Amino acid sequence: MNAAAKATDLRINDERLWDSLMQMAKIGATPKGGVKRLTLTDLDRQARDLFANWCKAAGLAVSVDGVGNIFARRAGRNNALPAVVSGSHLDTQPSGGRFDGCYGVMAALEVARSLNDQGIQTEAPFEVAMWTNEEGSRFLPVMGASGAFAGVHTVEEILAARDLDGVSFGDALRAIGYAGAASVGGRKLGAYFEAHIEQGPLLENSGNTVGVVTGALGQRWFEVTVSGMDAHAGPTPMHLRRDALLGASFLIQEVNRLAKVTEHARGTVGMIVNRPNSRNVVPGETLFSVDFRDTDVSGLDRMEQGLRAAAAKIAAEHKLGIDIRQTVFFPPCHFDQACVAAVRTGAASLGYRHMDIVSGAGHDAVYIAGVAPTAMIFVPCEGGISHNEIENAKPEDLAAGCNVLLQAVLAKAGV
Ligand code: HGY
Ligand code: MN
Ligand code: MN
Numbered sequence: 001m002n003a004a005a006k007a008t009d010l011r012i013n014d015e016r017l018w019d020s021l022m023q024m025a026k027i028g029a030t031p032k033g034g035v036k037r038l039t040l041t042d043l044d045r046q047a048r049d050l051f052a053n054w055c056k057a058a059g060l061a062v063s064v065d066g067v068g069n070i071f072a073r074r075a076g077r078n079n080a081l082p083a084v085v086s087g088s089h090l091d092t093q094p095s096g097g098r099f100d101g102c103y104g105v106m107a108a109l110e111v112a113r114s115l116n117d118q119g120i121q122t123e124a125p126f127e128v129a130m131w132t133n134e135e136g137s138r139f140l141p142v143m144g145a146s147g148a149f150a151g152v153h154t155v156e157e158i159l160a161a162r163d164l165d166g167v168s169f170g171d172a173l174r175a176i177g178y179a180g181a182a183s184v185g186g187r188k189l190g191a192y193f194e195a196h197i198e199q200g201p202l203l204e205n206s207g208n209t210v211g212v213v214t215g216a217l218g219q220r221w222f223e224v225t226v227s228g229m230d231a232h233a234g235p236t237p238m239h240l241r242r243d244a245l246l247g248a249s250f251l252i253q254e255v256n257r258l259a260k261v262t263e264h265a266r267g268t269v270g271m272i273v274n275r276p277n278s279r280n281v282v283p284g285e286t287l288f289s290v291d292f293r294d295t296d297v298s299g300l301d302r303m304e305q306g307l308r309a310a311a312a313k314i315a316a317e318h319k320l321g322i323d324i325r326q327t328v329f330f331p332p333c334h335f336d337q338a339c340v341a342a343v344r345t346g347a348a349s350l351g352y353r354h355m356d357i358v359s360g361a362g363h364d365a366v367y368i369a370g371v372a373p374t375a376m377i378f379v380p381c382e383g384g385i386s387h388n389e390i391e392n393a394k395p396e397d398l399a400a401g402c403n404v405l406l407q408a409v410l411a412k413a414g415v
Helices: 014-025 042-057 102-117 144-149 155-160 169-175 202-206 244-259 297-318 337-349 364-368 395-413
Strands: 061-064 070-074 084-089 126-131 191-197 210-216 218-227 266-268 272-275 285-294 321-330 354-359 374-379
Touching: 014 042, 014 102, 014 395, 042 061, 042 070, 042 102, 042 126, 070 102, 084 102, 084 364, 084 395, 102 126, 102 191, 102 395, 126 144, 144 155, 144 364, 155 169, 191 337, 191 364, 191 395, 202 210, 202 354, 210 337, 210 364, 210 395, 218 244, 218 297, 244 266, 244 272, 244 285, 244 297, 285 297, 297 321, 337 354, 337 374, 337 395, 354 374, 364 374, 374 395
Parallel strands: 084 126, 084 191, 191 374, 210 354
Antiparallel strands: 061 070, 070 126, 210 374, 218 285, 218 321, 266 285, 272 285
């Protein structure tokens, strides 16, 4: 870089970033202005194809690994150095928004595009990453493919996962043509940065443009199966019923009560399947999810113990079987101090109001932090609303976060 163009004078192209986000949002667009682009569906394939084509147009070398993670590599002066990587996910919730995940992938691509515009070659190579199935909505576990890259899950475990229709992750991945040849993980990264909307109200309420993310809540998820007996809604007296949905309703109340005991705890039942789900049949089986989060593992333990104790009581009182199976666990994570400092310095050098923040949401960065120095950059979203079709963010905030990402990447990749 010539002496005149100091790194902090560099800026990304705001319009190109916004335009890429809006083009990607058309794939799976919903009438309410959101996006439904479930992982490993044909819509996911269309988004992946568009992303890969954009990367190739930017001169990046695209590779796909065995769980569908995509890496687009920009050569550095010294390609023996481990790459600095930035990215996120393109899959969405069933009633998702235009920015959750997509922003981090487009922001990383915009960094590569801007480095091209400015004729800058970094010392270390830079890679844009797109992780498969971050949301965990169609296939468990959540963040499964970044988890496989980080060695938290085996590739076999991820490929064998099945959705509620019995379709396996591996079959769905092959069906969209993204069962890649590259090995999953097992390589050193120089650093990993992920830009993301906050998905909560703290930045907007405090008037800050950038969140310097220092870590994330720990999470523990369960699948709960309540077993009773299908029976006729008319002739079956109330005292003879073994009503699985009724038992589930008591346990769902308990999830909510347990989470309200402390300020940082979270407890959510988001998915429920009731069988046979007929209006005049006493339900014989109810399956539902439990998502516990806390700043401390002891908080997760407290809520799990409370859930199991309540289940035993409800099962006895209502003559039900209740099976509780853990499906996800990761402890609270603390990001790398040097990478966090690179984000904070980037925000300060560009004059953006910023604050430290802990992520309530899980992100691929949480698993990558286990194998590489990692940090995240948050920007506000309107009303703190996400995982909702009305999710919205301001172009100027998205550009600010991307400018900070550029600074952090330059700081770690060397310019
Ligand atoms: O559940 C989460 O925190 C993330 O959105 N997958
Ligand atoms: Mn996300
Ligand atoms: Mn999400």
